Amino acid sequence: MKLTLKIWRQENAKTKGAMKTYQIDGIDGDMSFLEMLDVLNEDLINKGEIPVEFDHDCREGICGSCSLQINGEPHGPDRLVTTCQLHMRKFNDGDTIVIEPFRATAFPVVTDLIVDRSSFDRIQQAGGYISVNTSGNTVDANAIPIKKENADDAFYAATCIGCGACVAACKNASAMLFTSAKVSQFALLPQGEIEATERVENMVRQMDLEGFGNCTNTGACEIECPKGISLENIARMNREYLSAVSKG
Amino acid sequence: MGIISSSIARKVAMALSGLFLVLFLGQHFTINLTSTFSPETFNEISHFMGTNFLVQAILQPVLIFGVIFHFVMGFILEIRNRSARKINYVRYDGNANSTWVSRNMIYSGVAILAFLGLHFYDFWFPEIVHKYIESNPADATRYYGELVEKFESPVRTGLYVLAFVFLALHLFHGFASSFQSVGFNNKYATALKKFAKFYAIAIPAGFVFIALFHHFNH
Amino acid sequence: MSELKSNIPDGPLADKWTQHKNDINLVNPANKRNIDVIVVGTGLAGGSAAATLAELGYNVKTFCYQDSPRRAHSIAAQGGINAAKNYQGDGDSNYRLFYDTVKGGDYRSREANVYRLAEVSGNIIDQCVAQGVPFAREYGGLLDNRSFGGVLVSRTFYAKGQTGQQLLLGAYSAMNRQINRGKITPYNRHEMLDLVLVDGKARGIIARDLVTGEIERHSAHAVVLASGGYGNVFFLSTNAMGSNVMAAWRAHRRGAYFANPCYTQIHPTCIPVSGDHQSKLTLMSESLRNDGRIWVPKKKEDAIAIREGKKKPTDLSEEERDYYLERRYPAFGNLVPRDVASRAAKERCDAGYGVNKTGEAVYLDFKSAIMRYGKEEALISGNHNPTDQEIYNYGKKVVENKYGNLFQMYEKIVDEDPYKTPMMIYPAVHYTMGGLWVDYNLQTTIPGCYAAGEANFSDHGANRLGASALMQGLADGYFVLPYTIGDYLSKDIRTGKIPTDSPEFDQAEKDVRDRMTKLMNGSGKHSVDYYHKKLGKIMWNKCGMARNAKELEEAMDEIAALRADFWANVKVTGTLNSKNAELEKAGRVADFLELGELFAKDALTRNESCGGHFREEYQTPEGEALRDDENFSFVSAWEYNANPREAKLHKEELTFENIEVKTRSYK
Numbered sequence A: 001m002k003l004t005l006k007i008w009r010q011e012n013a014k015t016k017g018a019m020k021t022y023q024i025d026g027i028d029g030d031m032s033f034l035e036m037l038d039v040l041n042e043d044l045i046n047k048g049e050i051p052v053e054f055d056h057d058c059r060e061g062i063c064g065s066c067s068l069q070i071n072g073e074p075h076g077p078d079r080l081v082t083t084c085q086l087h088m089r090k091f092n093d094g095d096t097i098v099i100e101p102f103r104a105t106a107f108p109v110v111t112d113l114i115v116d117r118s119s120f121d122r123i124q125q126a127g128g129y130i131s132v133n134t135s136g137n138t139v140d141a142n143a144i145p146i147k148k149e150n151a152d153d154a155f156y157a158a159t160c161i162g163c164g165a166c167v168a169a170c171k172n173a174s175a176m177l178f179t180s181a182k183v184s185q186f187a188l189l190p191q192g193e194i195e196a197t198e199r200v201e202n203m204v205r206q207m208d209l210e211g212f213g214n215c216t217n218t219g220a221c222e223i224e225c226p227k228g229i230s231l232e233n234i235a236r237m238n239r240e241y242l243s244a245v246s247k248g
Numbered sequence B: 001m002g003i004i005s006s007s008i009a010r011k012v013a014m015a016l017s018g019l020f021l022v023l024f025l026g027q028h029f030t031i032n033l034t035s036t037f038s039p040e041t042f043n044e045i046s047h048f049m050g051t052n053f054l055v056q057a058i059l060q061p062v063l064i065f066g067v068i069f070h071f072v073m074g075f076i077l078e079i080r081n082r083s084a085r086k087i088n089y090v091r092y093d094g095n096a097n098s099t100w101v102s103r104n105m106i107y108s109g110v111a112i113l114a115f116l117g118l119h120f121y122d123f124w125f126p127e128i129v130h131k132y133i134e135s136n137p138a139d140a141t142r143y144y145g146e147l148v149e150k151f152e153s154p155v156r157t158g159l160y161v162l163a164f165v166f167l168a169l170h171l172f173h174g175f176a177s178s179f180q181s182v183g184f185n186n187k188y189a190t191a192l193k194k195f196a197k198f199y200a201i202a203i204p205a206g207f208v209f210i211a212l213f214h215h216f217n218h
Numbered sequence C: 001m002s003e004l005k006s007n008i009p010d011g012p013l014a015d016k017w018t019q020h021k022n023d024i025n026l027v028n029p030a031n032k033r034n035i036d037v038i039v040v041g042t043g044l045a046g047g048s049a050a051a052t053l054a055e056l057g058y059n060v061k062t063f064c065y066q067d068s069p070r071r072a073h074s075i076a077a078q079g080g081i082n083a084a085k086n087y088q089g090d091g092d093s094n095y096r097l098f099y100d101t102v103k104g105g106d107y108r109s110r111e112a113n114v115y116r117l118a119e120v121s122g123n124i125i126d127q128c129v130a131q132g133v134p135f136a137r138e139y140g141g142l143l144d145n146r147s148f149g150g151v152l153v154s155r156t157f158y159a160k161g162q163t164g165q166q167l168l169l170g171a172y173s174a175m176n177r178q179i180n181r182g183k184i185t186p187y188n189r190h191e192m193l194d195l196v197l198v199d200g201k202a203r204g205i206i207a208r209d210l211v212t213g214e215i216e217r218h219s220a221h222a223v224v225l226a227s228g229g230y231g232n233v234f235f236l237s238t239n240a241m242g243s244n245v246m247a248a249w250r251a252h253r254r255g256a257y258f259a260n261p262c263y264t265q266i267h268p269t270c271i272p273v274s275g276d277h278q279s280k281l282t283l284m285s286e287s288l289r290n291d292g293r294i295w296v297p298k299k300k301e302d303a304i305a306i307r308e309g310k311k312k313p314t315d316l317s318e319e320e321r322d323y324y325l326e327r328r329y330p331a332f333g334n335l336v337p338r339d340v341a342s343r344a345a346k347e348r349c350d351a352g353y354g355v356n357k358t359g360e361a362v363y364l365d366f367k368s369a370i371m372r373y374g375k376e377e378a379l380i381s382g383n384h385n386p387t388d389q390e391i392y393n394y395g396k397k398v399v400e401n402k403y404g405n406l407f408q409m410y411e412k413i414v415d416e417d418p419y420k421t422p423m424m425i426y427p428a429v430h431y432t433m434g435g436l437w438v439d440y441n442l443q444t445t446i447p448g449c450y451a452a453g454e455a456n457f458s459d460h461g462a463n464r465l466g467a468s469a470l471m472q473g474l475a476d477g478y479f480v481l482p483y484t485i486g487d488y489l490s491k492d493i494r495t496g497k498i499p500t501d502s503p504e505f506d507q508a509e510k511d512v513r514d515r516m517t518k519l520m521n522g523s524g525k526h527s528v529d530y531y532h533k534k535l536g537k538i539m540w541n542k543c544g545m546a547r548n549a550k551e552l553e554e555a556m557d558e559i560a561a562l563r564a565d566f567w568a569n570v571k572v573t574g575t576l577n578s579k580n581a582e583l584e585k586a587g588r589v590a591d592f593l594e595l596g597e598l599f600a601k602d603a604l605t606r607n608e609s610c611g612g613h614f615r616e617e618y619q620t621p622e623g624e625a626l627r628d629d630e631n632f633s634f635v636s637a638w639e640y641n642a643n644p645r646e647a648k649l650h651k652e653e654l655t656f657e658n659i660e661v662k663t664r665s666y667k
Helices: A033-046 A118-125 A148-158 A165-169 A176-187 A196-209 A220-224 A232-247 B007-034 B039-051 B053-083 B105-133 B143-150 B154-181 B189-217 C013-023 C044-056 C094-104 C111-130 C163-180 C246-253 C286-290 C300-307 C324-328 C338-353 C367-380 C388-414 C469-492 C503-520 C528-542 C549-569 C581-605
Strands: A003-009 A018-024 A096-100 A109-111 C036-040 C059-063 C184-187 C190-198 C201-209 C215-219 C222-225 C264-270 C293-297 C362-365 C423-432 C449-451 C634-639 C648-653
Touching: A018 A033, A118 A176, A118 A196, A118 C163, A148 A176, A148 C163, A165 A176, A165 A220, A176 A196, A176 A220, A176 A232, A196 A232, A196 B007, A232 B007, A232 B154, B007 B039, B007 B053, B007 B154, B007 B189, B039 B053, B039 B143, B053 B105, B105 B143, B105 B154, B143 B189, B154 B189, C013 C111, C036 C044, C036 C201, C044 C059, C044 C163, C044 C184, C044 C222, C044 C469, C059 C190, C094 C111, C111 C469, C163 C184, C163 C469, C190 C215, C190 C246, C190 C503, C190 C581, C201 C222, C201 C503, C215 C503, C222 C246, C222 C469, C246 C449, C246 C581, C264 C286, C264 C338, C286 C388, C293 C300, C293 C324, C293 C338, C300 C338, C324 C338, C338 C362, C338 C423, C367 C388, C388 C423, C449 C469, C503 C581, C528 C549, C528 C581, C549 C581, C581 C634
Parallel strands: A003 A096, C036 C059, C036 C222, C059 C184, C222 C449
Antiparallel strands: A003 A018, C190 C201, C201 C215, C264 C423, C293 C362, C362 C423, C634 C648
8 A cells, every 4th residue: 555644743842843744655454553654664764764753552452552633533534443453454545644643732742643641640630549548458349249230331431541532532622531431430339439529529620620621512532432431421420520519 | 600610510501501592492482383373372472471570570581691691601612612722633524423513503503693683683672662662552462463574574584594594403412412411311311312303403493484484474 | 699588488388478477677657758669660560569658658759651650561451360269169269379370380480479479369359349440240249250271260350351451540540549649759751771779779760751851860768660571572472562671671780680581471362463564462361262262174275275265264164173272181171371272372383284374373263152152141031942043143242241342352453253253363472470580578689679560570480370460460569569668668767868969870870871872873774673573583483482402592692693783783763852762662672682682591591391481302292391390490590791691590499388299281
């Protein structure tokens, strides 16, 4: 395959960036999108140019490092995959591919295609945990039975990989899906109930402080989420928030 | 103001004010519909609404507040949301993951707001002038005539029809989405959302029907 | 350097840990506030250690090269975590978990450490559930278990195919709680480049801010290395792209012994290599072997026909298939330990029965599992006369529920539907049992420098059993290290803050800068990846699943030559003072180029076959591994030498008092 790549290049957070066009040849359908970028970078290095910086690590769709807005969609045109699992067979010979960093005020660009997603960490730090000491001196794991459906729903919410695709896809750059996934995980488990009020208030407050937009229920986040995190989580968080506020 | 202190509170406020307006639309539609088969009933109800103290002194201000709140909040949200992404994508394929209407509520909303201006100019201001400024004597039979007269003009009728199309677009996303915003998500939610989508089409379509009915029946 | 003292407490096996905890010194809470601890790596071991140390009151700094602690590669662990809870009532116990682990490790691990691991395993599950980790549950609301390779009980707790993710997010949430309290300062996108010793004790690190390129000094009273394994020395592995040996290797260069580098786990169920462009390999959880049956065609013609695309696997009847694991190991069948399963796959493929284009793949087939579950499910749903299609549909749903995400992952990568056609799998480098040598307290041979999780060598011997890595990482981090480190730190309560302007820090920073400048100044012939791929090829071909003396010697020479070439000719683009992925890679590959040679040397020294280390010269007539307990029942701990082949060997003899050492048999 022969491709034309339009890639956002930006030296660092302080400089201005711009799109740059590259031609690339010899791309195989079995390559992942990141392996295609590896080929480009090898080319650039051999030519003495600076390779394109992008976040990636596990390359099996679980670490949440890789990002990239590909042809206007986070993680590209395929569904339920991260960029590292997107394969070039989804593209055709001669295609032009536009590659940009995830855009949000709360995700400032670090360099090229790398953005700073520490705002997500800070939302978690504001309350995305159960305040239990790690001594191991808790009750037996089977002391509190949990309904399978609730355990399963909590699990599905917890499979969020924190990649930021929800924010990138949302026209408002809202982080509601991310935040609600964590709130939901704990809201569905008896262990999480005790701190439910403070948790949702603190996490939402931090989310707002970080400068994410408001949710307007377009549903783009759910469609683009590589893990298929459901919009139900947002409804649940709205509910949790209302009940927290009503408790004062 | 406490109510806009958090993104979720704003979202809920938007949903609740929207739901209130949706309710009002239903009521407005029902009254108007009577004009197509019984001018007498229409006159009667209109007279009641226009002269009843509760409606005029309580419901009407609440409604106006609801409208203003809804659109002012809409603008606030829009400004905030724009600042959440200061640098735009070179390429953004919104259609891949969401509907056009859901992404463009601000535009359908602005169109409806413009229509409200026209609508007030047509009916509400003359009404206020008639009743409270000129202090004309009450006439329980004038409403039907005034209504029909307005739909003589094909331009106005066209504008009304266009506005109802925008209203449908706005409601199509807004009504169903308000349930999500208030956290309503149980086994009835799917059915309710279906109803909301039906309502979003049916009510504006009904208004279109009424407008065209009077235009062509004239 | 000191001689190897494992510091195993006296007393009966089952009491050692309790007794030890009673005997060691503690630090009072007021003093803990004055003590700093650095934790490098934020996976299961590092994350849990950091959270617990901070909770105890120490000031903790964490370092990870990823943009968030949550992305450490522990997150990719799929199948599960073992614990001797005996919830299934199938005869499990601490002793049995201990026994299975020692046996699975082919009697090359330290008894006392493994027993402690088994002892705290139950606590891990309690702890994780309390943290809100959503383990799989049964309809009654209690926790579910599955079985894993090499054992005869169901003791593996899991969260679908994302157990590592859920456990890591649990540890990360415990960290977040401490970050929120100000007790942990996280340094993300930072890489440790050197360990700083003051008066022979680990007193800090030199780290690079990967965004700005700034070289930073960080001091502490103790340093914990939880930086994972070194599987990426093979270039292609199931490790993350960034996984590296740098932190451990720099400690090794400063005096920490490196133990058993040749013990590498080649995982039997990975997606086969598809071409030269391949950058990494993807694991398919071992849990799949619970239900999948592994086979190759019985007749070579069929294998050839399949390779050429003339036949499909589904064309072959039951009689035409060779379920070679079930044939060779009737007792354990498809659930033999990983090393055994991997070698068996290699044996079949080498013999010409491999099935994909390259001839390096075997089938993992779910057809019979789907039908078996389907029948059961049909009955449960009250359908007593189901058609085959109905049975298949019921069964598919069950399998989907158990392994859905893995099947989806497979389909995305290979572009084939594994519900319809059997998966193709082949062994790939997955985990390294070797690592920094540590004593019972997890302290390396450098005082004050600790190693936890995959970075140390302690618990898995020559082969790790499935679902034991998560157990070990969390055991080290939550329950072992926080106690044992206190004993060391109790002597530091009057030390005060460690200054970073000492000559030792100056020198360490200078060393780091010189090294990086040298990397930047290569002649610029070849990219870093070029060298990494070459190294990987040497490692895989000559130090892989089967090794022999001749090839190991060749490997040592080739790696030494490659290393020299690397330092002279590598091309690193960009600058020192910016985000520079090439520079990061170069530093890591430089270390792999030293480790690789030591790895080969270690394999060459160990004249026996055990666990993941298989020497062709030492096998039974049936091709099973032949251990030599008389001469090789020891841990090889290597003392650093700039020329790895000159590294000095120190031996820690292994004694087994509570377990009978015998030939491992899974037949």
